[in-house]
Amino acid sequence: MKLDPDVCYKAVSARDRRFDGWFFVGVSSTGIYCRPVCNVRTPRFENCSFHGSAAAAEKAGYRPCLKCRPELAPGGARFDASRELADAAAAMIDEGFLNHAPLPDLAARIGITERHLRRIFADEFGVSPVEYAQTQRLLLAKRLLTDTALPVTEVALAAGFGSVRRFNGLFKSRYGFAPGRLRLSAHNARLAAIPDGDLVFQLAYRPPLAWHALLDFLGDRAIDGVESREGDVYTRTLSLQRQDGQTVAGWCRISPLTNRHALQVTLPPALAGNVPQVLGKLRHLFDLGARPDVIDAHLGPLALTTPGLRVPGTVDGFEIAVRAIVGQQITVKGARRLLGRLAERFGTPLPTPVHGLTHTFPSAAQMLAVPVDALGEAGIIRSRIAAIHGVAQAIVDGKLRLDPLAPLDATTASLLAIKGVGPWTAQYIAMRALGSPDAMPVDDLVLRQALGVPNGRAVATRAAQWAPWRAYAALHVWRAAAQGPARQPVVNLQEVVA
Structure with a gap:
């Protein structure tokens, strides 16, 4: 998805909610990527890069903002027919399809070849379907660590990781800190008030x-x-x-x-x-x-x-x-x-x-x-x-x-x-x-x-x-x-x- 930097920067400066979830802004001076509606001080234009998905921002080396939390951004309903297949594949990945099935099965479900899926997905999201799925697993794990009191083992499995070791290693290499940092902050009064361990x-x-x-x-x-x-x-x-x-x-x-x-x-x-x-x-x-x-x-x-x-x-x-x-x-x-x-x-x-x-x-x-x-x-x-x-x-x-x-x-x-x-x-x-x-x-x-x-x-x-x-x-x-x-x-x- 091609993004106009000037338009994107205006949306970031105005914190325009109409653009929330449509793109993410990476800030080179901090190494963080945010939603357009993030309440932090607006970064300088020359420090900004704009990405069509969270996965693309992470592939570029940015870590998710802990204030605006990119994993909470709304999904996008697009109107360009050429993007519908890529969006359909992304929706299935969001729901965990690749956690239990290979990429060829996803392509078959969408009704196209695996090669075509890779091409249109990269055009739309700037990453491969597998890279996108990996980011979605990490963001879901981040969400579970922050918003629930689930044990880390259950978080890893619920997010689609095959092992806790794999989860811990990828999380630390991608985000620069161990999952336990979020887990410590999750045990607070708000979570304690949730009855019966509800999520x-x-x-x-x-x-x-x-x-x-x-x-x-x-x-x-x-x-x-x-x-x-x-x-x-x-x-x-x-x-x-x-x-x-x-x-x-x-x-x-x-x-x-x-x-x-x-x-x-x-x-x-x-x-x-x-x-x-x-x-x-x-x-x-x-x-x-x-x-x-x-x-x-x-x-x-x-x-x-x-x-x-x-x-x-x-x-x-x-x-x-x-x-x-x-x-x-x-x-x-x-x-x-x-x-x-x-x-x-x-x-x-x-x-x-x-x-x-x-x-x-x-x-x-x-x-x-x-x-x-x-x-x-x-x-x-x-x-x-x-x-x-x-x-x-x-x-x-x-x-x-x-x-x-x-x-x-x-x-x-x-x-x-x-x-x-x-x-x-x-x-x-x-x-x-x-x-x-x-x-x-x-x-x-x-x-x-x-x-x-x-x-x-x-x-x-x-x-x-x-x-x-x-x-x-x-x-x-x-x-x-x-x-x-x-x-x-x-x-x-x-x-x-x-």
Whole structure:
């Protein structure tokens, strides 16, 4: 990624948060690299070099700043199609893919050759995928040492190192001091106050973030026993696969941090080995890679009432598919009741119920094993049972993936080929499971009524002005409609699209 030094230096001087996570500044006089928003005295221009990733800064010989902590920088959602493959690979590395699989497997998952992956990755991030992965492991270890009381051995393993000796040696050679220096400072009153050894992390985002609007959407659709919304706090269960292939059930609790553009994430100790995976899922769930400055400017008047509105994602694509299928032509409340019944009867119980949560949502394999009659007794009609089993079978067979790295057109085509999955369902899945910013279920009744048009074709025509952010436009319209006549939005939707 080519960076203009003059533009970057202006961003550093202004501590412009729009650039946080997009580049890092190395300071030759200190040997440290920082985020553009670091609160230290602005270095002289001639002492600065600018790097497109933390890995590139470390490759150039710089150590991470202990004040602004580069490992806490928000991820970047880029808009240049030529960078999408490199970004997809980076996202998988961030979630620990190379900790248990070789580089050729990563290239195959992205759908390109290993040679091509190396080339585009170096063009985008200035380092090889392996060098990038090594930096991510070190930064995660630094984060665990600073923010948790995990023993150093567990920190090394959780960060993806094969041995403590390897971890200690690489950490000291790269950062100039032993891991114990951070471990000593981690045993403080703040960590001691965390109950039961829970792990606490921060996830940064680019402001604004319409947190209450996001929680309204998730809370209205919360599945009993699986997720809950209490005031500003969202809690849900998770089912994750460990490196040894075993499945572990746990939970996560997320709340906003006062006076910081970050969310606080609390996890139980049982998920220490899955931290990168969990944080990646939560970034997708809360759409933390979004650029609200760009999106809101494009949507114009539509975004005035709720700036920073995000498209809620998911921690599991199959769960969203079941939500969409079950929710066809019934109320949100009715869908919640049925989904809660499915989780209670067919999901995995938590070892110990916590925060009112009792089960994880059933996986595709679990749901496929449920007999048709049992699903019928749970209240699911036969046509929807067939659609749920069809999606589950495609996922289990490896013919369908429902995650942000899945190809949009091929995935929606595969979904539409399953009996019982129509355009509305496929587009809703694309919005939330695939994270497609331009997906929109144009046949949605609320969209038609709010925009004052008779059919989906007319919705598509009216919504064309919002491309490539039509998923965000749909959320704005749904939210305005949900507020009801007592809380009319500032902008008349039909005037906006006239």
